[in-house]
């Protein structure tokens with residue numbers, strides 16, 4: 111069983127508390143619907159269908175993002191010697207979660223998952239179980255609450271050794287007013303040299319009209335922070351001060367593709383992997 115650390119996040123910017131609200135769509139559950147999962151409610155399904163109607167490519171896009179996650183984790187564990195992962199915005203468990211891919215490459219990997227959705231927490235308890243050689247832990251916390259995340263993660267991860275910070279399809283849920291760049295910089299400051307930042311972010315500048323309409327429809331149906339799509343330049347700024355690995359900031363299907371992996375022509379996101387010196 112994974113370690114469970116339940117951390118309420120008092121005084122979050124914006125004032126909202128994590129809590130189960132099935133009357134509004136939630137990003138984790140809308141995403142789960144797009145991935146073909148069953149862990150969603152009527153409000154999530156309605157928002158997800160509205161989004162598909164505006165941007166039919168979204169279903170392929172989320173699958174391409176999951177394929178990216180698996181390629182990057184495999185690369186970091188198998189080729190870069192990374193044994194520790196801090197995955198913020200876990201999402202509902204699906205196939206090839208971070209710990210499964212990492213521990214397949216190196217069974218002693220330690221993975222800390224962080225999410226602020228109580229439904230994710232319930233499923234994580236049952237499904238995010240570690241191999242005996244490694245460890246998994248789950249923290250219920252908000253990405254904006256960096257001090258809670260770092261303190262709780264330190265119970266499982268050794269911040270004297272390199273860590274891969276994974277921020278996949280989550281930073282669009284942090285509006286500019288909540289300083290997403292500062293949040294990423296604070297987390298990376300806590301990591302030693304040789305650590306990595308892995309980031310994927312929905313794009314405002316690919317299929318721009320469809321993305322804008324999709325965002326509008328989903329935002330109308332979600333409670334809490336509205337989604338902010340960003341363009342390639344704004345997403346590249348998250349990597350400031352780090353060494354971007356080849357091929358740089360690209361669409362997920364373009365990041366070190368492997369034979370047989372999903373390669374749609376266009377994916378409405380930008381991603382990159384960078385190393386801290």
Ligand SMILES: C[S@@+](CC[C@H](N)C(=O)[O-])C[C@H]1O[C@@H](n2cnc3c(N)ncnc32)[C@H](O)[C@@H]1O
Pocket residue numbers: 137138141175176179198199200201202224225226227230251252253254277278279280283
């Ligand atoms: C779209 S899913 C992405 C899941 C996974 N990272 C992936 O790329 O497949 C976004 C996840 O981030 C979580 N999330 C959204 N805002 C968050 C926040 N402020 N703090 C922590 N988790 C958050 C949601 O609950 C959801 O599980």
